[in-house]
Amino acid sequence: MAPTACFNCKEARAVIIRPKNRHKLCRACFISIFETEVHETIIGTNLFFPGERVAIGASGGKDSTVLAAVLKTLNERYNYGLDLCLLSIDEGIRGYRDDSLETVKRNAVQYEMPLDILGYSELYGWTMDQVVEQVGKKGNCTYCGVFRRQALDRGAARLGIKHVVTGHNADDVAETVMMNLLRGDLPRLSRGTSIVTSSDASDIKRSKPLKYAYEKEIVLYAHHRQLDYFTTECIYSPEAFRGSARTLIKDLEKIRPSSILDIVKSGEDMAALVPVEVRGAGKSKQSAEEESAGGCGSQNGRTSGGEMAAMEEQLAQNDEAESLETEIKLPNGSRVKPNRGPTGKAVKAQTIKHCERCNYISSQRICKACTLLDGLNRNRPKTAIEVGVGMEDEESSSTLMRQMERAQLSAT
């Protein structure tokens, strides 16, 4: 097959086909166009102000590494005047996070940005290894997600920084749109698509400058710029993407690559239609909570796949029902019952308070992290007696046991 010329410069050999418009681009044009589009997103949404201090939530993975590289490039090219730094969260998962933190440390040198690492152990007195020791592998992602959300905010607060950017990409946003749509969760649907997530009660702003960037292009950008990033599966949630909405998104992309951005745009349009009183329901930075699990493959990993099957069934029923009731879609949304949350209970407009324990923003008296910690701490002495070895040994031996379990499983 003769080499195809680049759509943009008409000269160099095209090496990529853009998912969103099928343009064939050479390496140099692709890199430049990718960067320009992120710049346009930033300018179009007034994301930053000159002199702003911005922390990049960095995991060492592809998304945050590309985000750091692109922001550094754009900051210098367009004189944003940003003071950028890297902020990493150490969940305390041996054999997983320690390797990726090494990557972040290299990135800090490569991009000449200061790096701050904040550990779960330091913040909560528990590493994820210890949490898993306590609660088992099932449901541990809930802990990790809740802890991580707070950790980024706390890390930023500690640095006196009021803006945290994360590497969430278009695939992540499309996945969130899909899940919230299927759940019928209008408040989250309306918040999940917005580029900036902030709460009146929090002075820390969260944003996702890569929200229109395809995951595919992020990976290719990293590849063609030879960026140093780290990939792995979380040892506690391997294959988190299996059977999830993520799979659906990737299957759709295979059939029609533009679907991902189409879903993002549809999500934004639907968000605009959500009545204001519903939009505010449960506004306690929960959208940040929703997306915070993006770093571990899929936010739906914690439901271990069954959720999509259940949802498919429900969706089929909904489809049937919908065909019968197209005529009664009232603008007021009486069909969708906007006051009902995903659980079917009425959503009360929640007020923002501060957690009595830790002072973190919370819709409850005690925030979610503290509630989870309560449960963990209550059971701690028991475990200590049972195990009766030093923490170091305890961790490494349990990891080893898990590896052996897996090896045995796969050998049979």
Next chain:
Amino acid sequence: MANTSNAGQGDFPIPITVEFTGGLELLFGNERKHKVVLPARLEDGSKPNISYLLKYLVDNLMKDQRIDMFIMEDNVRPGILVLINDADWELEGEETYELQQGDNIVFVSTLHGG
């Protein structure tokens, strides 16, 4: 495609490099780079293409039982990118691309987290 290889080198084995990144290396003994030598002709007389390579990799190189993390419906799982000499395989005819001596084939997963 592959019009240069009809004559001359047609019956020599085809050495290529295969790379797994983005988390896929975990399925292949945690090795990123692999040297592979493919036969010049297959039993039916055709030349080895990407489809053949996929089967070859699963049968010979894959250390993990979870084949569906790499292959789905006899093709690369959606979410895994394939680069043929650094170009998106869509530009080269995807699974029908016939491998040439010295080709560099990269499989990059976009599915794994950081």
